[in-house]
Amino acid sequence: xxxxxxxxxxxxxxxxxxxxxxxxxxxxxxxxxxxxxxxxxxxxxxxxxxxxxxxxxxxxxxxxxxxxxxxxxxxxxxxxxxxxxxxxxxxxxxxxxxxxxxxxxxxxxxxxxxxxxxxxxxxxxxxxxxxxxxxxxxxxxxxxxxxxxxxxxxxxxxxxxxxxxxxxxxxxxxxxxxxxxxxxxxxxxxxxxxxxxxxxxxxxxxxxxxxxxxxxxxxxxxxxxxxxxxxxxxxxxxxxxxxxxxxxxxxxxxxxxxx
Amino acid sequence: xxxxxxxxxxxxxxxxxxxxxxxxxxxxxxxxxxxxxxxxxxxxxxxxxxxxxxxxxxxxxxxxxxxxxxxxxxxxxxxxxxxxxxxxxxxxxxxxxxxxxxxxxxxxxxxxxxxxxxxxxxxxxxxxxxxxxxxxxxxxxxxxxxxxxxxxxxxxxxxxxxxxxxxxxxxxxxxxxxxxxxxxxxxxxxxxxxxxxxxxxxxxxxxxxxxxxxxxxxxxxxxxxxxxxxxxxxxxxxxxxxxxxxxxxxxxxxxxxxxxxxxxxxxxxxxxxxxxxxxxxxxxxxxxxxxxxxxxxxxxxxxxxxxxxxx
Numbered sequence: 001x002x003x004x005x006x007x008x009x010x011x012x013x014x015x016x017x018x019x020x021x022x023x024x025x026x027x028x029x030x031x032x033x034x035x036x037x038x039x040x041x042x043x044x045x046x047x048x049x050x051x052x053x054x055x056x057x058x059x060x061x062x063x064x065x066x067x068x069x070x071x072x073x074x075x076x077x078x079x080x081x082x083x084x085x086x087x088x089x090x091x092x093x094x095x096x097x098x099x100x101x102x103x104x105x106x107x108x109x110x111x112x113x114x115x116x117x118x119x120x121x122x123x124x125x126x127x128x129x130x131x132x133x134x135x136x137x138x139x140x141x142x143x144x145x146x147x148x149x150x151x152x153x154x155x156x157x158x159x160x161x162x163x164x165x166x167x168x169x170x171x172x173x174x175x176x177x178x179x180x181x182x183x184x185x186x187x188x189x190x191x192x193x194x195x196x197x198x199x200x201x202x203x204x205x206x207x208x209x210x211x212x213x214x215x216x217x218x219x220x221x222x223x224x225x226x227x228x229x230x231x232x233x234x235x236x237x238x239x240x241x242x243x244x245x246x247x248x249x250x251x252x253x254x255x256x257x258x259x
Numbered sequence: 260x261x262x263x264x265x266x267x268x269x270x271x272x273x274x275x276x277x278x279x280x281x282x283x284x285x286x287x288x289x290x291x292x293x294x295x296x297x298x299x300x301x302x303x304x305x306x307x308x309x310x311x312x313x314x315x316x317x318x319x320x321x322x323x324x325x326x327x328x329x330x331x332x333x334x335x336x337x338x339x340x341x342x343x344x345x346x347x348x349x350x351x352x353x354x355x356x357x358x359x360x361x362x363x364x365x366x367x368x369x370x371x372x373x374x375x376x377x378x379x380x381x382x383x384x385x386x387x388x389x390x391x392x393x394x395x396x397x398x399x400x401x402x403x404x405x406x407x408x409x410x411x412x413x414x415x416x417x418x419x420x421x422x423x424x425x426x427x428x429x430x431x432x433x434x435x436x437x438x439x440x441x442x443x444x445x446x447x448x449x450x451x452x453x454x455x456x457x458x459x460x461x462x463x464x465x466x467x468x469x470x471x472x473x474x475x476x477x478x479x480x481x482x483x484x485x486x487x488x489x490x491x492x493x494x495x496x497x498x499x500x501x502x503x504x505x506x507x508x509x510x511x512x513x514x515x516x517x518x519x520x521x522x523x524x525x526x527x528x529x530x531x532x533x534x535x536x537x538x539x540x541x542x543x544x545x546x547x548x549x550x551x552x553x554x555x556x557x558x559x560x561x562x563x564x565x566x567x568x569x570x
Binding site: 001004005008009088089090092093095096097098099100258259 | 336
């Protein structure tokens with residue numbers, strides 16, 4: 001029943017973002033692929049119409065709009081769970097239901113993660129479907145490979161904000177701190193540039209990258225567009241580990257917290 | 260110890276600068292209504308939170324329905340219904356939705372009880388919880404607790420916001436449906452008169468310490484006011500009697516046990532015993548809180564350490 005409660009608390013936001021994603025992805029792809037659309041002017045040029053459409057859609061949608069939307073959705077979905085319990089002062093009621101706090105934490109986190117997966121799949125499949133309708137080109141299948149990096153990136157943001165919500169006992173604070181950390185993390189490549197000699201020394205001559213979550217999404221989607229560029233495996237593993245570590249951290253806090 | 264619905268030994272709970280629960284040893288038998296009485300900040304809610312695993316005891320240990328506090332918490336919660344002091348539930352859900360949410364946690368949930376008590380308590384089941392009055396919110400909390408089929412029901416200030424008619428209905432439900440089925444009720448309350456109507460046992464707590472724990476009938480049959488008139492009454496050691504008020508030649512004693520013998524002793528020493536009268540639970544509560552004596556749990560005769568009284 002807690003699954004139902006978590007879904008009920010977050011479904012309005014989920015549906016809102018689902019509509020936003022579909023409203024962006026599908027019309028955008030159809031618009032880009034229509035005769036006289038933004039990808040039509042180079043018909044017969046160095047890129048074929050279809051090839052250019054694929055490039056245009058994947059770059060603008062896959063690497064820019066979809067990552068931004070799902071990341072923002074991840075930020076907004078996180079406080080709707082336990083953060084809401086703090087706000088409504090209902091944690092005492094919840095924690096006196098006969099379930100372990102570990103179960104409650106995992107259930108709550110999993111519902112949000114599933115919603116994010118749903119958003120990512122909807123974004124990719126929406127674009128995929130529209131692209132197939134417009135171009136019927138085999139490039140479209142590549143889009144499906146973007147689900148994994150988009151999901152891991154978004155769910156990492158979700159997990160971090162979820163943990164911060166529990167740590168700060170406030171949905172609003174968790175959201176603010178999560179957003180702050182996310183913005184700061186965008187400057188990690190600049191930090192990497194400044195610290196590169198030190199990082200080089202620290203890693204004993206191996207390349208050590210400070211990658212933001214957007215780097216994972218861009219890199220992962222870039223690999224989908226151009227596989228020869230290579231998949232950002234290190235970043236993917238780093239954020240995969242963080243994605244799993246944050247809920248464990250949240251659980252440790254919840255199990256020790258007095259109500 | 261496992262025969263007890265609630266058993267604890269020397270429970271202590273400290274917060275920075277505060278000793279909320281101070282060596283509390285509770286013995287709540289199964290199948291009774293136990294009134295847990297105390298002033299604001301006496302440690303009642305802290306004790307309940309420890310019993311339910313919402314807070315950890317700094318020291319001491321105990322069991323609820325035979326399961327260890329803190330270690331077998333899910334087993335305790337499966338068998339225990341709880342209504343908190345704050346009566347906070349999900350504001351966006353209607354009582355029907357709250358029933359739907361809560362039902363799934365309890366295998367012994369009774370929809371028949373939901374129908375019966377929602378009608379008896381006149382609960383508007385289709386309005387969001389946040390739109391309900393304080394009294395109706397309390398009723399919803401009571402409804403959820405009563406429908407769980409729990410072996411132990413813990414109520415923290417259950418009458419908050421309820422009108423006297425609903426309080427009466429609630430007390431009848433407890434007496435007839437809950438205790439009648441052999442379940443245990445643990446009520447923490449300031450409403451002494453309500454508790455007095457249905458309680459079999461009472462525990463009085465103050466400053467986190469148990470002042471008294473005994474059967475209500477024993478307490479009421481043994482605690483007495485003794486009013487005596489006399490001048491220059493001699494000093495003596497009387498472990499069960501306490502001088503509570505003195506004005507001129509009039510002296511008022513609280514006697515915990517053998518009031519008639521005490522009155523006879525006063526007469527022998529030259530005093531005139533004006534009255535030996537029974538005490539209400541409220542009077543006993545006030546007198547004990549004012550004396551602030553820690554004591555051992557058990558029968559009435561053991562409730563206080565010997566204290567010298569003067570007369």
